Amino acid sequence: MEYTSGQFARLMGISLDTLRYYEKEKLIIPNRKENNHRIYTDNDISWMQFIKRLKDTGMPIKEIRKYSQLRSEGSTTMSERMNMLVSHRYSLDQKIKQLEEHRGKLDEKIEYYKKQLEQ
Amino acid sequence: MEYTSGQFARLMGISLDTLRYYEKEKLIIPNRKENNHRIYTDNDISWMQFIKRLKDTGMPIKEIRKYSQLRSEGSTTMSERMNMLVSHRYSLDQKIKQLEEHRGKLDEKIEYYKKQLEQ
DNA sequence: TTACAACATGGAGTTTACTCCATGTCAAGC
């Protein structure tokens, strides 16, 4: 399947402006038709979903660009890409652990409020 | 114990500029000495630690300001503050769950890379 | 064939959360 920029943006749940911004930042660079209109493929869909995953887990755009750059250089950059993911996975793990601790402390505070309000 | 702004900032691991920025945003408003210098107390330490917790869990400064505002109005605002925390705790929970899912998907991708590189 | 929606570009503007800078005051050590 192929998609116009508008269709693709709607499908991915982002704005056209954001899509073009990502292109300017070299995260995702679609092919063009003869009329210069962008054309996205199913392959772009899974790539975009992965970009969103990296973003949602806190990877800055500059670093995603680096990953994207390596990806476009082909299979010789595989181990470097894997290293990036392993390191990112580690910091994500740290982050989750910290958030869990914060959640526990929030629970304590909420419990405290509850007790105060019961009286 | 009492602390000057410099001591307090160092203790909390933030910069003096950030500390004053938080004051401008009404998150934490210390008393002043006769010479107009800020003076922080142990009470401010635990309050600041809580501010950091809210920040680290993704609460925007505007909302922390609202909580701070309620807090300064005394015990009559307790249930409202609790409601804020309960709601924040809920979204934090959602966030953690989403991050865990992302982590799982990252693991899959890393596994895939590993297999490719083994050959 | 003409209206209008969708697409394109370049550049300016926005929001959040700081961070830096110029300038001024003031207490303490040499």
Add this chain to the structure above:
DNA sequence: GCTTGACATGGAGTAAACTCCATGTTGTAA
């Protein structure tokens, strides 16, 4: 008494990640 370091203020600047706008081109339905 003078320098120096810590503190004060107001305002400008920065980085990240969009978001908006003006202007122009293209594709399609009536």
